[in-house]
Amino acid sequence: MAAQPQRTVMPRHVDEIGSFDLETDVLVIGYGCAGAAAALEAARSGARTMLLERAGGPGGSSALSGGEIYLGGGTPIQRACGFTDTPEEMAKFLLAALGPDADDEKIGHYAEHSVAHFEWLTEHGVPFKPSLWDSPSWVPPSDDGLMWMGENSWPYNEIAVPAPRGHRPTAEGFGGRLLMERLAAAVSAARVDARFDSYVTNLVLGADRGVAGVVARRYGAEFTVRARNGVVLTTGGFVDNEEMLALHAPQLVGLGKNSDGADDGRGILMAQAAGAAVKHMSAGQIGISLIPGMIARGMIVNGKGQRFINEDTYPGLVGQAALFRQGMDVWVIIDEQGYEAIPEAERWGVRPTQVADSPGELAELIGLPPSALRSTVEVYNRHAKNGEDPLCHKDSRWLRPLSAPFAAISVAAGMNAPAEGGVESGKGASVFTIGGLRTTVHGAVLDLDGAAIPGLFAAGRATSGLHSWGYVSGTSLGDGTFFGRYAGRAAAGGNGTP
Ligand SMILES: Cc1cc2nc3c(=O)[nH]c(=O)nc-3n(C[C@H](O)[C@H](O)[C@H](O)COP(=O)(O)OP(=O)(O)OC[C@H]3O[C@@H](n4cnc5c(N)ncnc54)[C@H](O)[C@@H]3O)c2cc1C
Incomplete structure (x- = not known):
């Protein structure tokens, strides 16, 4: 002791x-x-x-x-x-x-x-x-x-x-x-x-x-x-x-x-x-409470429904941007195809918290401005089709137009890393x-x-x-x-x- x-x-x-x-x-x-x-x-x-x-x-x-x-x-x-x-x-x-x-x-x-x-x-x-x-x-x-x-x-x-x-x-x-x-x-x-x-x-x-x-x-x-x-x-x-x-x-x-x-x-x-x-x-x-493979295949948005960083970067830098620039008011948005592409062992048990047929409906469910999230997904998809991300510069490898059904994952809900990691859940991030x-x-x-x-x-x-x-x-x-x-x-x- x-x-x-x-x-x-x-x-x-x-x-x-x-x-x-x-x-x-x-x-x-x-x-x-x-x-x-x-x-x-x-x-x-x-x-x-x-x-x-x-x-x-x-x-x-x-x-x-x-x-x-x-x-x-x-x-x-x-x-x-x-x-x-x-x-x-x-x-x-x-x-x-x-x-x-x-x-x-x-x-x-x-x-x-x-x-x-x-x-x-x-x-x-x-x-x-x-x-x-x-x-x-x-x-x-x-x-x-x-x-x-x-x-x-x-x-x-x-x-x-x-x-x-x-x-x-x-x-x-x-x-x-x-x-x-x-x-x-x-x-x-x-x-x-x-x-x-x-x-x-x-x-x-x-x-x-x-x-x-x-x-x-x-x-x-x-x-x-x-x-x-x-x-x-x-x-x-x-x-x-x-x-x-x-x-x-x-x-x-x-x-x-x-x-x-x-x-x-x-x-x-x-x-x-x-x-x-x-x-x-x-x-x-x-250590923001999200699975990096999920945002790379989808996106992370702030409380205004806007993207703010390239999601394929080191996840701690996403965490810093989310906490220091967005006050941790952030959501992960992904479609079914993207979620299913992530092997079970990589998901650490993280599941969608809300699912909807369109970005607008999803935004209503999670309290984001519907027109803003609609526009964010529309702009993302328009450029992703050509393997481009002029706004945040995510690498073309991770770019694909997102399609229904759409899912949201609450970062604030937290997550549990495998037991030996000792990461706490429910606070949006674990830090040192x-x-x-x-x-x-x-x-x-x-x-x-x-x-x-x-x-x-x-x-x-x-x-x-x-x-x-x-x-x-x-x-x-x-x-x-x-x-x-x-x-x-x-x-x-x-x-x-x-
Ligand atoms: C879940 C998790 C995952 C992480 N993953 C990585 C990773 O993959 N890569 C990476 O680089 N970093 C990672 N980190 C961060 C990294 O583990 C720590 O920053 C690093 O281990 C610090 O090493 P250290 O030797 O300075 O301190 P520690 O390993 O914490 O050792 C300090 C020791 O000092 C002892 N001590 C403290 N005060 C006193 C005192 N007054 N008298 C006597 N003993 C004392 C403590 O009991 C402790 O044993 C992770 C951290 C956690 C918790």
Whole structure:
């Protein structure tokens, strides 16, 4: 059982502590994907490494996730599936899709060393199958090793040469559990001292205002750990902390949460209390409650009955547009032919909520202006006949005139992902936070002057990683493991580059 939070997040001073209960070289806080990667690299650097995790075992949100990891630049899986890719094209896509003002320097490193990171994952036992899932999806109901993340949709197909970069561990559906099982097995083999049920509450500052260790609680009892070389915070985001959401990301309040329930932001707060700067705290991934294959074959409309985005793009970008530009007042419209074309396993149990013989009648049933929806479908069909979508630029592959009977699907009604996904229903979207601590490429946590706080490192969703505002799937497990490795290495005393 996880210990209860301690009220104050303010750092303690080494003088108050006297002697520490435990000592190590590198101390990693939080055992999700970023923590596992940091611990592995710290241990590989020869540092004595300890991991403290509040839960009873490893995993975090990483273990609940789809397992998609954003990798490219010409990985063996891309090549085996017949795709050519380069770090330059990968970086161009990421800069556009994760922007505006995505982290240029981090993206540059990430794209340049992405093939090496793929090799690192496979060396640590993460398997990928050389086959492509070729349709927009949250998590494909298959074990295909590769999927698109919107690279082949407008406007990204005009910005960078498209190549699929969503890499999936070989598991049917959600692959996060397999990813974490393999990384945890590697952590055990590396003789990292992993301690569970240990909730870190405060940082301990040394004489130089650098971080010297932490205070933690286990079963109600406080203990202290000295970190001779550095502390790495890999504690995840803050979607489970209502107060932080209200302060930084009010548009995410009241929505479902994509997390293991432990994303309470404590790691971010402890670092802020020690002087750390934060970045992009209002940004969020919006897992809108719809099946991507349904909107690709049909359309999504707003409360005025109008389309507002190309429906074949990455569904999180549809979610951001729906929440931030349409107030989540959106409906999925599809015809029978489109619905029937979607394999049962891909539907996640989502069914039409209203059916009618014409767009006008359908609009009346769901409370949209009938003439507007009639006109939207008429314009869509007129151009779809010619394989064109001048309004929203959906790819011709998904364009076909829609015909009766027409169905509407309520996004507000929500949906249930397969059980292991833990996605809540009934709120229109499940979200997690993207912003966090401001770090260098090598994981050093920066203060308000832009200077590194001695002894403090961070990675994963506790930090602002590759992203500013935009998000595509795979970039969390991707930047968590990638920059986790860098942070572990740097905390051990190396230059950070594995
Ligand atoms: C259903 C779902 C599907 C997803 N699918 C994908 C996907 O396919 N691809 C992708 O890239 N992302 C996906 N994500 C997002 C992704 O899983 C997370 O953003 C990512 O796992 C974060 O990794 P992390 O290591 O930073 O944090 P986590 O994996 O959450 O690990 C943080 C750990 O820190 C521990 N912790 C927190 N505070 C403390 C403390 N004070 N003391 C001690 N321990 C502490 C927590 O218990 C937790 O174990 C998905 C998320 C969900 C929920």
